[in-house]
Amino acid sequence: MTDLPPLRLGIAGLGTVGAGLVSLLRENGAAIADRSGRSIEVAGVSARTPGKDRGVDLAGIPWFANACDLARSDSIDVFVELIGGDEGPALQSVEVALEAGKHVVTANKALLARHGVYLAGLAEKKGLALNFEAAIAGGIPIVKGLRESLLGNSISRVYGILNGTSNYILTRMQREGLPFAEVLAEAQALGYAEADPTFDVDGQDAGHKLALLSALAFGVRPDFGAIHLEGIRGITPDDFDAAEELGYRIKLLAVAIQTENGIEARVSPTMIPKTSALAGVDGPLNSVAVEGDYSGLIILAGPGAGSRATASSVASDIIDIARGHISPPFILPVAKLRQQTRPGMFSHEGGFYIRLSVFDRPGAIAAIATRMAEQQISLESVVQKRAPLDLPGISRAGQAGEPTPVVMITHRTREERLRSALAAIVEDGHVSGVPQTIRIEAL
Known part of the structure; x- marks a missing residue:
């Protein structure tokens, strides 16, 4: 360890993840201090219900009734937002923390998905960290993988x-x-x-x-x-x-x-x-x-949620800050992030599974195949399923005029063509209900 002062945390939100983080820092604090080069301590907490049994001893830790008061407090260096939600106290407290010069660690994917560019800009102007490993897939270290290991x-x-x-x-x-x-x-x-x-x-x-x-x-x-x-x-x-x-x-x-x-x-x-x-x-x-x-x-x-796994990811972000590793939240500075161009979902190309309830009448399957051919959709397989005959008390699907399940698998095609074909098939009146379609990915 160095002679650096402890890194002081303010934790807002003491649900399963917040309580898990406090436990992790207590149980592994000495090892974390050795690995990060300085000790890490909880200098303040905030939650909606004081006095609630959270399965962890909070005695001696200053309590803040308002998350924004904790976020701006001179007693902390890092604000850990575990409140949740994309507006209200979560957004307000993160804004306050960044404006007050505090690093931020959050597990809040909804907040960043909607306000990430704005918050990243605030962090960038102040030279602060906005870390969010725990926001994606709980304990899986995918953010660090993309930010560091896969940069080349x-x-x-x-x-x-x-x-x-x-x-x-x-x-x-x-x-x-x-x-x-x-x-x-x-x-x-x-x-x-x-x-x-x-x-x-x-x-x-x-x-x-x-x-x-x-x-x-x-x-x-x-x-x-x-x-x-x-x-x-x-x-x-x-x-x-x-x-x-x-x-x-x-x-x-x-x-x-x-x-x-x-x-x-x-x-x-x-x-x-x-x-x-x-x-x-x-x-x-x-x-x-x-x-x-x-x-x-x-x-x-790995585990995508849970107290221990998610707390592990939050702790990794805190340790990065303790080590002085500060980088733009989304790898590139905000000014270099491109606006997404949306090609349109129905431009997707691939294979599809289709399940239809087809009225069992002459020419129905042929008419369906014709509609597919009109859109240049090639079918890999067509399977018509019927209930077994002679089952006591059961009326067999597939008798004349009744709908029977038909499953089709297409070769690679454009989704917009498939949607057009299915719309025509429904309009023709050969099927009952809404066709079921599921994309197929050859992973």
Whole structure:
């Protein structure tokens, strides 16, 4: 260790991550001091409810009723924002901290996805750190990997499983053959899903993380509005059965690709080969993959949330500051970050899984095939499924006029052509309900 004074932290937000950080610093404080060259101490805390049992002893640590008061306090050097949310106290306190000359460490992906450029500009003007390793995939060190280890590469694609709640739900549906609603209720009972699961199951959480990954990988301004979002509510056991037969797994995949026309960024249910590394990332785990021109494919996997894993990432950001390692939040200075060019989601090219409920009548399949051919869509396979005959008490789907499931797999095609073909198929009246489409990625 050197003779430097302790690095003094103000921690705003004492939920599982905040409490976990206090525990980590106490348990590993001596080793951290040796590794970082100076000791690190908690000089102040702030949360909504004083006196609450958080499983960690806070005696002797000054309490601040207002996060902004903590952020501007002369008693701290680093403001650790663990409040959450993209407005209100989180945004206000981070603004105050940066204006007051305090380094900031945050785990708040929503805040940075919406206000990252503005906050990065404030940090840059003051020569301060704005670190956010814990904002993407919990304990997986992907931010540091992109900021440091992969700087010599041109990144072509970054993708991954970025939401543990959705991954848990899809894993249970795949293994047990259960419907979405039943598994969601189970996940809520176990604490994996919130009472209002919209943020997770509709892709918003993964979209915030992908906006930050895109900024780091491609040198663009983080832009949540540029992310195409599709959730998992429409996935059914029938889709998992078909995926199993075809050799795929279904994951909520976040993908950002550098194309000639801009960055194609999406969060959507995706079929990936069973043999791919991400296919085995199950339950609440996360995984992030980066493709560099010299590094090749790099895949990291681990816990995407949780007290200990996320606190580990927060601590790594604090240690960087203790060592004096300060760099622009999004690698490039704000002035050099490009505005994202959006090529349009339906310009995507790839294979697709399609499930239709087709009325079993003469000429229906031929008419569907004709609509596909009109859009120059080549079909790799067409499978019509029927219920077994002679099952007591069960009316067989597929009798004349009744809808029967038809599964199609396309060769590589443009999504806009597929959308046009499906619109015409629905207009023709040969199908019941809305066609199910899932992108296929050959990872």
